[in-house]
Amino acid sequence: MLAFTLRRAIQAIGVMIAVGVIAFSMFRFAGDPVNQIVSLDTPAAEREAVRKSLGLDDPVPVQFARYFANAAQFKFGVSYQFRQPVSNLLMERMPATLELAACATVLAMVFGILMGVYSALRRDTILTKFFQAVSLIGISLPTFLIGILLIYLFSVTLGWLPSFGRGEVVRIGWWTTGLLTLSGLKALIMPSITLGLFQMTLIMRLVRAEMLEVLRTDYIRFARARGLTTRAIHFGHALKNTLVPVITVAGLQFGSVIAFAIITETVFQWPGMGLLFVQAVQNVDIPIMAAYLLMVSLIFVTINLVVDILYTVVDPRLRSTIRRPA
């Protein structure tokens, strides 16, 4: 088990090095950052001075080594537009994004699994047909459109919920949370729904398909022949078998929820990492873009690792193959 975890961790580090190379190469290929910092009529000598102060005149390998050493310590340089360390900017905005992503994922998991199980067990009810219609909308409507529709309905027409921002936040150490104030919670509702809807429909469809598959298996038939209660069969035996693939998808989706929070954050002007990234793209603020890329990859890789380990918790068959590698 430990050897397995270690092996996976080493693979993860490999992936992060590869991403680091891509992030660094952005500095080389995404235009000359000096042009973004100085104005049009800056004399050439001053430009060179700026270039030197940013270390952009060193040979490429040296720059790469320096970037990498710093990135490993979570130092991503100074933002061109804000003139502040990128790591500070990211840390400031990370709680907003993580809270939003966590809320969206919890929402997606809870409702996705409930709706999926319900629609698998009661195949021909009106509610099932309604769920499937909702899931079709969730799959096919683009995120920004859902966000805008929600704002139109609940903010503009009904005036119940704020259309932008995070509301009041409470600071706990370096973490800021909107979960403790009423306005913070109200502000969280619509962005979470917008961000989570796609995942929810995905999980619902997956749970439904898996559940129907599992209900056809011999061990479910045998469980019925043993006279177990319907409840025990559906929620003990069938659901647990359904959850193995759901864990994978939900885990990987949590990564994309964070990564695709960009759109939701833009629609709701949510002060998270995604919004910071969009601003960075507009201003060719490469240190922020590179750092964001690294952060998102780190999150993805970490989640992958956790999902791999979670598998073995749910499915005992994997435990023994891991213990005795072939």
Next chain:
Amino acid sequence: MTVPVLSVRNLEVEFLTRRSTLRAINGVSFDIAKGEVLGVVGESGAGKSVTGLAVIGLIDPPGRISGGEIYLSGTRIDHLPLEEIRRIRGKRIGMIFQDPLTSLNPLYRIGDQIVETIRTHLNLSETAARKRAIDLLAEVGIPAPDKRIDAYPHEFSGGMRQRVVIALAICAEPELIIADEPTTALDVSVQAQIISLIKRLGRDHGTAVMLVTHDMGVIAETSDRVAVMYSGRIAEIGPVQDVVQNPLHPYAKGLMGAIPTLAGEDKRLVQIPGSMPRLSAIPPGCPFNPRCAFVFDRCRVDRPEPLKHGSHAVACHLFDTAPHEAAKETVA
């Protein structure tokens, strides 16, 4: 006479399809007494498994029991409400399925599955149920049951898993065990062990056993009586020695002729020409008539009912002595 453990009367099972209604079981009747093993043989699709599933109430839509009665120790159990038939399943009727590799839930320890079943049916504490589970595993011949109880299904071989399945089927001391091809998926060497296990359990606990199989060897070894099924009907039923050595129904004759012997001379095995009709195209009269070597006019019109003939009951006009004496001559 004592009440038989299982009594099936004129059972009919239908499957509704988009085009038509297919009758998989058509007027099947038999009894199984306490401690008796009834073997049910026949080709694939003859209705053996469906009969077993009908008894335990596991015919799923689009199938349904469309006629007849099923009595368990004198109580009628077909058409019971779902909750009541559920209480009978696993408690009064145990079932063993064909494939032990897929019968157990792979994510739960076998002990948990046995304890869950025991506690569903018997009012026992967790510890008492666990103790009973260990005893059961020992009884079905799992070595070191106190350790193996915490193993997962994938840690057992096929034969061992079938023993676990049997332990699950008998964990509430059922009156009847339905074994649906319990040895088909196993190695020949393991088959013999499982068969003798089922036989021993039936004898020790006085359990009635309905053994569904297409293996005549298994039937000859285990059963007290045998029912030969064809096209959703019982063609012949009787004590196993009589039916194996002196089959009456032409189909049963064909089946017994197709059993290879170890000692016999090297001659071709008898083969029944043709194949069993599909459910959608069962001929009128006797369903076996297109393949029967002794067919005569009445077979194409009249459906034969099982009639007592010595120790057997046989559904064949050849043995309907009374009114059709003339017809018999055409055969000879």
